[in-house]
Amino acid sequence: MSRTVLGLAAGTAAMTLVMATDACAAVLWDGDAAKGPGVFETVLCPSPGGVSVKNWGDAHGDFFEFLKPAGSERCEAHSVNRPELLRNDATLWFGWGSMTKTGNAQTVFQWKSNGTNDRNQQNYPVIMKVEDSRLKVWYVAPGERWVSIGSAPWAPESWHSVQLGITTSSADAGAAEVWLDGSRIARRTGIRTWDDLGNKPRWGTYGSTVSGVSSTNWIDDPTLGDTRGGVD
Template structure:
């Protein structure tokens, strides 16, 4: 059977198109951490009894969420890192990560007290224990940059009330040089301006081996039970992945 050259060319093009469209698309989303998947999305849990980390059904428009309960007398109830493919995910230096989640607090401490619902934690820390973290207290939610030598900078502040849901999308470009890293923040879908007058804050954002932590860490006053509900947890390489 004789096949004309033009027909051969069309057949080859069609075959190439089938291969192209059937290949898996590149996904920039590193982890979809919806609570419906259970606690296995996390690398570890640090939540001593009688505190607890569970998934919980909600009746306020959020289906199933992670509920961190820091008990009275305890200083923390947190999750540590994430897993992908059943193994702990390794974050790396000189890389860009976007971390998104929604949070809802049972209490917003008044004057003289606060707690930490999120840390970009160093393991082990050598110069920076937590280069980036969030605090809740004095009626405010604040984003902090903590430079080498435990030098704290409040880079963003906003009023917050108990039992409000708010969406956080935090961009971190990792670098162990003094000016190589950066932080960006979207809060409730709006890019926020930092204390330096810019939407990007520059600093050292990588210490040794950094991982995200969510929950409630009470930095001194352990007399209050704190519940932090976390929903729609996402990690990717761009804001579009997590916003």
């Protein structure tokens, strides 16, 4: 069965969808929770709270629980433990299962730029939020210019399948698309997706508007590959 992947159109800076077969798919990083939080480069969580491995005895097996306690702004996993896989001028696909306790977990994923303050031009080129029981996706251009690129209903306390495809580019030749439960809900081409010092993924629950309450995001089987079929 063919799958769509992001790729550069020959001879142009515009992005087009090209076809790749499952036989060509490669898993580059496997964040199986059975391996523990060491699959991430580091974890940014307060105590009490934090990232732990859970198993409810169902088909999901082991998965990660991100528990942000009241009084804190974030509980996030920070990058993969093989950061050399994250590079410019590449096609990267991230896939994972997610279930939030409420319909307002706020930021649940960031394609976060390395460096802080004047050491980056884009704090987070791609960001996803669970807000008002919707998964909302933005492209954030240099100068903190937020552009909504898609959204879809999100049921709390239910598992969802998410795939994010990013064609990385430090110019305006990149692309991003998001699939939720088998349907594409967001796509943007001709964008800058790789910052001066590079980027990394962050999963969890984060936001000043939820700092006063407890927030939980469960993440199942985060994976990095080179096609959507490889991480679906």
